[in-house]
Amino acid sequence: MVIVLGLAAWALWPRAATHAGADVHDVKDSAPRKYTIRVAPGIYMPGRRPQDLGKPLDGLRDVTREFEKQYPDTRIEFTEAPVGQREYLITQLAAGQAPDIINVNVGDVWQDVQKGWYLPLDKYLEQPNPFIAKGQPGSVQWWDQFKYQAISRSKTAPDGKVYCVTYDMVETGIFYNKSMFARLDLSVPKDWGEFLKLQQKLKDAGVIPFLVDKGAVADWGVDLVFNQLYGTIVPGLKLKRDPSREAHLSRFFDWDELAFLNQKGFFTRRDPRFVETFRILKAWRQFFEKDMSSTDLTKAFVTQKGAMYWTGSWQVNRLVRDPDVGFDWGLFYLPPIPKSLSRFADGHPQCVIGGSGTQFEVTNSAFDDTHNAATSEKLKRTIAFIQYLTIPKNVDRVVNEILCFLPNVVGAEPRPELKPFDTILQRDFANSKWLYTFDLRFDEIMRRMLDLYINNGISEDEFMAWMETNVKTACETIVRRKQIDLSKFEPKWKELAPLRAGVQELPSEH
Amino acid sequence: MSIKRQKLVSTAAIYAMLTPTFGLLAVFSLVPFVWAFVTSFFDYEVGGESRFVGFDNYLEYLHDPTLLPSFGNLLFLTVFGLLIVSTVPLAVAKLIFSLKSEKARYLYRVLFLIPIVVPGVAGMMIWQGMIYNDTGLLNETLRMLGREDLTRGWLSDPRTVLWAVVFMGFPFAGGINILIYYAGLAGISESIHEAAELDGARGLMKFLKIDVPLVMSQIKLLTILTVIGTVQGFEGMFILTKGGPGFKTMVPGLWMYMNAFSFQRMGYACAIGVLLFLLILSLTILNMRYFRSSEELKAESA
Structure with missing residues (x-):
């Protein structure tokens, strides 16, 4: 019994810091250091082979070794933290045991900003990056280093603070089989009508016209179609102006605005634009793969069972490096919905929904040496490490090692294969991000019921009843948790009345 | 040392040995239960502020849109589970017990027990990936037979998902249940x-009139365990469907x-947990009260 307990204790005893996480150090370099910074680097984890293709990554390892030479008292330790898992994140952050630097979708961070789990980074971003030479972008303000300024600054949370450093960019696009298009005499569609006709032709030819993950439909699909139908009436509804986010999010509805508009009847069954948003998605569904849950979409595209594949820029890595891709492929973006297809649309270009692929947030663990951000030496090194990572040549070594994301630092150019996404990223941002930035319970219910609705599991009436309740509950939760006073928007609402005067089919308040 | 004192020392020693067990039980089972009960009266967000809301969480759950579908699913799963647990393993146990050769009986007991070494999660993932997948056994068989029209996402089609879930583990003949029934059958006197x-x-008449009443203790045990397991369990749905599509398999x-x-x-979740506890408690009491074992029947008739 004693032996068993002893062995169990030995097995469970935390390993020394030098051996935990991904090892970036030589065996001889195992001397104890005063500060250990734990980093969850996401896709750039040293030693990983993204999508099981190419050589194991070592860009971040090399950069880290150089940083450690400059900071001999500091050790950087990489960890495979499942930060995408909300359960993991919440428990670790609540206990103050999360990695010091993590990469989490900014919307997820916004959910918890009132809890003090993340460190606001504004003051660091407004100061020079000490690793940048005088006269170079970043030598006056760290902010100046970032290439996609608008998107980076739009990561400002609704409380007005910035909690992340936007390291790279990701965007979605429709990958299409050029060879198949040529064979069937098809061309890239210019509007939604052409887009539907194209998909019908592909279906008639016996291929799956459009491969898409059901989560993407609920996330990207809803946002883009919503933007097409509400885009023209945004000026009469936009209640807030925020100079720090204006450049990119001037048309974006925050949760408090959505809650106020919901009180006015928007996003209910009485709001025909809202109903139409989901109707359009349902009509599109007939062209997707039959089983939206278990179909291997990449395989279906690579084996030419599917003609188009709506996915993110990370798929370039696969398509370029996979020897089984025996056809030419191209990329285009979703075409606009013309007025002839929906009375609420006006044919304006589809907006952009991507943003940062990797964003570094600093957690409350980063100053656990003094439990005070103002006096923490560990925090200084944590910030320094992120600053060091954003030196252009380091960004190039880390981000461009794989063909997934675009560098977000001036002086680090994207790989040529990813250039089309750079063009897409110049578009206007969406009016909303219903998923991730609104309410977590809302996300879950909307994903589920939309899945059921577009797969003929429930009627439109049932679906809209669910959505109406879902939006209402989410708004009530947000108002309660964030302690928002919605009455503050009333004067602005009245002020915007002339802009709404001529708009047809606005919902009634009751 | 007086007898009384000896008794006292011996009792104290027993309590001393029980204390660590009880302590651990208290820390990991009883305290969380009490904490959950108290928390169910609060609007409590992890890392956020906690606010007393009385019975609001309970009342909200009564109006929760998932309440009816999830309890409907639970009822279906429980009834199906009870039907299975009270028939297939018992029949298999009887067949093994009826074998003439002791060696054969031993061999079959082992063979039917072997599947339990496969973790339940692995079993589910095999069904999910190899049988119900788009390119799994079912769809590929249908394609081979020229019936592409019948193929579907077995775990994503609202019409098939619940049946697909309950049929996982077909033909339901492996596992410890057979041994429990076998032990019951072995305990019936030859006379x-x-x-x-x-x-x-x-x-069949002898089986129904003699064996079944005399293994009622085992049926009762497995009934309680099945009910508790079904009401408490969610890991299967979590792995397979996350309760979807929609809430078609939510529990x-x-x-x-x-x-x-x-x-x-957290407060709302605790309220659901407390209600589930009360449900299990009620079902167990009902089971104990109205479902008589052979020993109890014997005692009553004596």
Whole structure:
């Protein structure tokens, strides 16, 4: 019994810091250091082979070794933290045991900003990056280093603070089989009508016209179609102006605005634009793969069972490096919905929904040496490490090692294969991000019921009843948790009345 | 040392040995239960502020849109589970028990027990990936037979998902349940069988009239375990369908978990947990009260 307990204790005893996480150090370099910074680097984890293709990554390892030479008292330790898992994140952050630097979708961070789990980074971003030479972008303000300024600054949370450093960019696009298009005499569609006709032709030819993950439909699909139908009436509804986010999010509805508009009847069954948003998605569904849950979409595209594949820029890595891709492929973006297809649309270009692929947030663990951000030496090194990572040549070594994301630092150019996404990223941002930035319970219910609705599991009436309740509950939760006073928007609402005067089919308040 | 004192010392020693066990039980089972009960009266978000809301969480759950579908699913799963657990393993146990050769009986007991070494999660993933997948056994068989029109996402089609879930583990013949029934059958005195045969009982009639009533203790045990397991369990749905599509396979336990750890509505999740506890308690009491075992029946008739 004693032996068993002893062995169990030995097995469970935390390993020394030098051996935990991904090892970036030589065996001889195992001397104890005063500060250990734990980093969850996401896709750039040293030693990983993204999508099981190419050589194991070592860009971040090399950069880290150089940083450690400059900071001999500091050790950087990489960890495979499942930060995408909300359960993991919440428990670790609540206990103050999360990695010091993590990469989490900014919307997820916004959910918890009132809890003090993340460190606001504004003051660091407004100061020079000490690793940048005088006269170079970043030598006056760290902010100046970032290439996609608008998107980076739009990561400002609704409380007005910035909690992340936007390291790279990701965007979605429709990958299409050029060879198949040529064979069937098809061309890239210019509007939604052409887009539907194209998909019908592909279906008639016996291929799956459009491969898409059901989560993407609920996330990207809803946002883009919503933007097409509400885009023209945004000026009469936009209640807030925020100079720090204006450049990119001037048309974006925050949760408090959505809650106020919901009180006015928007996003209910009485709001025909809202109903139409989901109707359009349902009509599109007939062209997707039959089983939206278990179909291997990449395989279906690579084996030419599917003609188009709506996915993110990370798929370039696969398509370029996979020897089984025996056809030419191209990329285009979703075409606009013309007025002839929906009375609420006006044919304006589809907006952009991507943003940062990797964003570094600093957690409350980063100053656990003094439990005070103002006096923490560990925090200084944590910030320094992120600053060091954003030196252009380091960004190039880390981000461009794989063909997934675009560098977000001036002086680090994207790989040529990813250039089309750079063009897409110049578009206007969406009016909303219903998923991730609104309410977590809302996300879950909307994903589920939309899945059921577009797969003929429930009627439109049932679906809209669910959505109406879902939006209402989410708004009530947000108002309660964030302690928002919605009455503050009333004067602005009245002020915007002339802009709404001529708009047809606005919902009634009751 | 007086006898009284000796008794006292011996009792104290027993309590001393029990204390660590009880302490651990208290820390990991009883305290969390009390904490959950108290928390169910608060609007508590992890890392956020906690606010007393009385019975609001309970009242909200009564109006929760998942309440009816999830309890409907739970009822279906429980009834199906009870039907299976009270028939297939018992029949298999009887067949093994009826074998003449002791070696054969041993061999079959082992063979039917072997599947339990495969973790339940692995079993589910095999069904999910190899049988119900788009390119799994079912769809590929249908394609081979030229019936592409019948192929579907077995776990994503609202019409098939619940049946697909309950049929996982088909033909339901492996596992410890067979051994439990086998032990029950082995405990029936040979003289009872001989007496029944003298009275003309044969085959199925003998099985239904003699064996089944005499393994009622085992049926009762497995009924309680199945009910508790079904009401508490959600890991299967979590792995296979996450309760979807929509809420077609949602169960209260999974909704409780999601509220606690995904939506950070810890108070609300605790309220669901308390209600599930009360449900299990009630069902167990009903079972104990109205479902008599063979020993109890014997005692009553004596």
